[in-house]
Amino acid sequence: xxxxxxxxxxxxxxxxxxxxxxxxxxxxxxxxxxxxxxxxxxxxxxxxxxxxxxxxxxxxxxxxxxxxxxxxxxxxxxxxxxxxxxxxxxxxxxxxxxxxxxxxxxxxxxxxxxxxxxxxxxxxxxxxxxxxxxxxxxxxxxxxxxxxxxxxxxxxxxxxxxxxxxxxxxxxxxxxxxxxxxxxxxxxxxxxxxxxxxxxxxxxxxxxxxxxxxxxxxxxxxxxxxxxxxxxxxxxxxxxxxxxxxxxxxxxxxxxxxxxxxxxxxxxxxxxxxxxxxxxxxxxxxxxxxxxxxxxxxxxxxxxxxxxxxxxxxxxxxxxxxxxxxxxxxxxxxxxx
Numbered sequence: 001x002x003x004x005x006x007x008x009x010x011x012x013x014x015x016x017x018x019x020x021x022x023x024x025x026x027x028x029x030x031x032x033x034x035x036x037x038x039x040x041x042x043x044x045x046x047x048x049x050x051x052x053x054x055x056x057x058x059x060x061x062x063x064x065x066x067x068x069x070x071x072x073x074x075x076x077x078x079x080x081x082x083x084x085x086x087x088x089x090x091x092x093x094x095x096x097x098x099x100x101x102x103x104x105x106x107x108x109x110x111x112x113x114x115x116x117x118x119x120x121x122x123x124x125x126x127x128x129x130x131x132x133x134x135x136x137x138x139x140x141x142x143x144x145x146x147x148x149x150x151x152x153x154x155x156x157x158x159x160x161x162x163x164x165x166x167x168x169x170x171x172x173x174x175x176x177x178x179x180x181x182x183x184x185x186x187x188x189x190x191x192x193x194x195x196x197x198x199x200x201x202x203x204x205x206x207x208x209x210x211x212x213x214x215x216x217x218x219x220x221x222x223x224x225x226x227x228x229x230x231x232x233x234x235x236x237x238x239x240x241x242x243x244x245x246x247x248x249x250x251x252x253x254x255x256x257x258x259x260x261x262x263x264x265x266x267x268x269x270x271x272x273x274x275x276x277x278x279x280x281x282x283x284x285x286x287x288x289x290x291x292x293x294x295x296x297x298x299x300x301x302x303x304x305x306x307x308x309x310x311x312x313x314x315x316x317x318x319x320x321x322x323x324x325x326x327x328x329x330x331x332x333x334x335x336x337x
Contacts, residue, residue: 007031007090012083014038016046017075029078036087038076049076052094054087128246129238135250141234144255145198148237149184151257151264152202159184160205165333168326172214175321176221176287177201183221185333194267195224197234205334214322214330219284219294226275226283237263277307288319 008031016027016038027038027046036049049068057065057072063079066087078084136144153159173183181199188194188204195201201224207217238246241259249255284291291312295305302309322330 007086010083010086012078012080014080014083015077018047020073024077027076029076029083031086031090036076051087051090054091056088125239125243125246128243128250129235132238132246132250133232133235136234140253142198144234144237144260145196145200147255147257148196148198148260148264148267149200151261152186152196152268154261155264155268156186156188156202159186160334162333162335165329165331168322168330169333171322171326172218172330176218177225188268191268191272193220193224195228195233196264196267197237201225209331209334213293214320214327215290215293215318216297218287218289219291219297222283222287222289223275223280223294226280227273229283230276230279240266280308281311281313285313288314290314290316290318 011028011030014027014029015024017024027040028043030037030039031051032048035051036054038046038049040046049066053068055067055070055072057067057075063077064084064087066076066078068074078087169183169185173181177183177199181201183201183203185203185205185208188202192204192207193202201221203217203221207220211217238249240263241255245255245259281291291308292315295308295312296302299305
């Protein structure tokens with residue numbers, strides 16, 4: 001240490017008492033490598049005191065009394081101001097460079113706090129959403145899906161339900177959603193389709209009203225199925241409404257309408273998501289449906305959807321369970337409004 005090197009040649013007289021039963025004797029005090037060296041008049045070392053352990057038993061002006069341990073039975077009195085100042089400076093330097101258990105505890109505490117905050121901020125939202133989705137009964141999931149659907153009605157209007165087209169819509173649903181779910185034909189503005197928790201898919205009425213056949217409308221329904229297969233809609237909803245509301249749902253089984261309204265707005269205003277090509281092709285293949293009309297509906301040039309066109313699983317003999325009469329009936333489901 002710089003401070004110790006500075007005082008290595010410094011010496012002073014002191015009065016040393018080895019124990020409470022001994023008489024004080026005069027000694028020469030000097031600095032060693034890391035200790036105070038106490039020597040007799042002939043320069044013979046009598047004892048070494050560790051500088052790190054030296055304690056001051058007095059304060060203020062005048063002679064200073066020191067001890068090498070907590071007991072204070074062995075003492076050293078020094079009246080030399082220069083030596084007292086040197087001992088004080090060297091001990092302070094040792095404390096700065098030595099281990100600091102308190103700082104270590106604070107450091108470990110800060111690391112633990114940071115880790116806890118990291119879990120809360122980055123892992124808890126996903127963990128809570130996964131758990132809420134896993135414990136959700138089917139009936140409750142359907143109920144939540146219907147509540148979200150009612151919130152979208154505020155933004156899109158009620159789904160088209162003209163009786164002449166309802167039977168055709170049932171066939172359309174059974175064809176494209178064989179494992180259950182409902183298709184709701186609504187006015188989505190510039191958006192073609194969207195999916196909601198509970199198996200609900202919103203389909204823009206223009207896809208039904210302005211196309212000669214069901215291929216394009218069916219393609220957008222299958223796209224929503226593919227996206228939902230990659231990201232569970234209920235799980236996604238819990239992530240979007242936030243950890244606090246998700247934990248509240250886990251505790252009491254209820255979601256406020258304000259949270260569902262906010263989520264419905266997010267669904268209808270979020271940027272278009274393109275489905276993973278492999279998953280999308282698998283869904284079309286399972287449904288025995290061509291991908292080409294859907295691909296050209298997304299991009300009239302076919303450049304950005306070339307893979308869907310080139311790998312069309314049913315380019316010609318695809319399955320259409322809806323008759324022309326069914327399609328015409330479905331096109332009229334919104335009536336004359």
